Each structure stands twice: as C-alpha cells, then as structure tokens.
Amino acid sequence: xxxxxxxxxxxxxxxxxxxxxxxxxxxxxxxxxxxxxxxxxxxxxxxxxxxxxxxxxxxxxxxxxxxxxxxxxxxxxxxxxxxxxxxxxxxxxxxxxxxxxxxxxxxxxx
Amino acid sequence: xxxxxxxxxxxxxxxxxxxxxxxxxxxxxxxxxxxxxxxxxxxxxxxxxxxxxxxxxxxxxxxxxxxxxxxxxxxxxxxxxxxxxxxxxxxxxxxxxxxxxxxxxxxxxxxxxx
Numbered sequence: 001x002x003x004x005x006x007x008x009x010x011x012x013x014x015x016x017x018x019x020x021x022x023x024x025x026x027x028x029x030x031x032x033x034x035x036x037x038x039x040x041x042x043x044x045x046x047x048x049x050x051x052x053x054x055x056x057x058x059x060x061x062x063x064x065x066x067x068x069x070x071x072x073x074x075x076x077x078x079x080x081x082x083x084x085x086x087x088x089x090x091x092x093x094x095x096x097x098x099x100x101x102x103x104x105x106x107x108x109x110x
Numbered sequence: 111x112x113x114x115x116x117x118x119x120x121x122x123x124x125x126x127x128x129x130x131x132x133x134x135x136x137x138x139x140x141x142x143x144x145x146x147x148x149x150x151x152x153x154x155x156x157x158x159x160x161x162x163x164x165x166x167x168x169x170x171x172x173x174x175x176x177x178x179x180x181x182x183x184x185x186x187x188x189x190x191x192x193x194x195x196x197x198x199x200x201x202x203x204x205x206x207x208x209x210x211x212x213x214x215x216x217x218x219x220x221x222x223x224x
Binding site: 031032034041042043044045046049051088090092098100101102103 | 111143151152153155200202206210211212213214215216217218220
C-alpha cells in the first residue's frame with residue numbers, strides 16, 4: 001500500500017514569514033512529486049513539481065526533494081493571506097499512479 | 111495546460127437516482143481520471159478512463175456503481191448510480207499523460223444526495 005503522509009495542520013504563520021510544508025512517502029519507486037494548492041470549495045491547482053533531488057525554485061515557492069529520506073517539502077517565502085489554503089502533496093511512478101496525501105491546511109495571519 | 115470543463119458544477123439529487131457527470135478537455139489527452147473528495151478529506155481515485163476500452167477501477171469502486179465512458183480523447187463521463195447519502199461528495203475529473211507529467215483538474219462537481 002503506497003502511502004503519502006502530511007501533517008494535517010492547521011499550520012499558522014504570520015504574514016511575511018516562511019511557511020514550511022512537509023511530506024513523506026512510502027514507495028521508493030516514486031519518480032515525480034507534486035504540490036497542489038486547494039482553496040476551500042475549489043479544485044486542486046498545480047503549483048510545483050520536482051523530479052530530481054535538491055531544490056527547485058519558482059517565485060516565492062521552493063520545492064525540496066530528498067529521495068534517500070523519502071521526503072519532499074514546499075517552502076513559501078513572504079507568505080501572504082492569499083496563500084491560505086490546503087496544500088496537497090502527490091507522488092507518482094511512471095504509470096500515472098498518483099497517490100495524494102491528506103493535505104496540510106495553511107493559515108497566513110495578517 | 112489543458113482547459114478542462116466539468117458539468118454540472120453542482121447538483122442535489124434524490125436517493126436512488128443516477129447522475130452523469132461530463133468532463134470535456136480542449137485538447138486530446140492520453141489519460142483521464144475520476145476522483146472523489148469527501149468533505150475534509152483528500153482525493154481518492156475512482157478509476158482511470160481509457161479511450162476505447164473498459165475503465166480501470168480502484169479497489170472499493172465497481173463499474174455497476176460508477177460506470178464510465180471514454181468515447182474519444184477529449185471527453186469522458188462518470189455516472190453515479192443508485193445514489194445514497196454516502197455518495198455526497200465532490201467528484202473531480204483530471205487529465206494527464208504518461209511518464210512523469212502532472213495531472214490537471216477540472217472544477218469539480220459538488221453532489222448532494224437527499
């Protein structure tokens with residue numbers, strides 16, 4: 001049984017701070033890793049993906065992957081109230097067998 | 111990324127009836143998926159919709175309850191049959207491609223069963 005785990009939160013950070021979201025996965029065969037943002041009542045929206053160990057930056061977002069530790073994280077710099085949402089971690093092998101984590105609810109306080 | 115249109119966006123249905131949800135993509139896609147997201151929960155894959163063949167269902171989901179069609183590379187339907195209150199959920203269509211590509215989601219169908 002492939003599993004993806006995340007802290008459910010809520011994770012509360014003040015506006016302007018760095019939010020750190022973490023995800024661990026059980027399947028060592030996982031090849032690609034995704035972060036989705038889901039606002040309440042909306043569908044998931046892809047914000048980052050990463051395939052290789054290390055960091056990948058896109059604007060205020062940085063994804064970090066450590067395959068040896070089976071760990072992927074998402075950092076949000078200069079957090080804004082508009083970043084308040086649930087963040088879903090998903091992992092995939094080559095077969096589009098996506099497994100989603102339970103999501104972490106982030107609250108950015110003005 | 112592809113534009114994915116899902117209809118209806120929401121519906122309220124009577125127990126024992128069936129509802130068909132449509133998913134239309136503005137470009138040809140290899141893979142289409144149907145997910146369920148119950149309140150406060152993460153996404154659960156119902157099935158993968160395969161063009162020209164039977165859908166592949168995940169454990170706990172059966173074709174009699176959730177028949178799926180995929181007549182071409184841009185369209186799929188999911189029917190929720192003989193509905194009960196336990197079927198109240200958000201149903202999401204997503205599209206993807208083979209390999210390491212991400213999936214992208216439609217806006218979802220919010221379904222309530224009375």
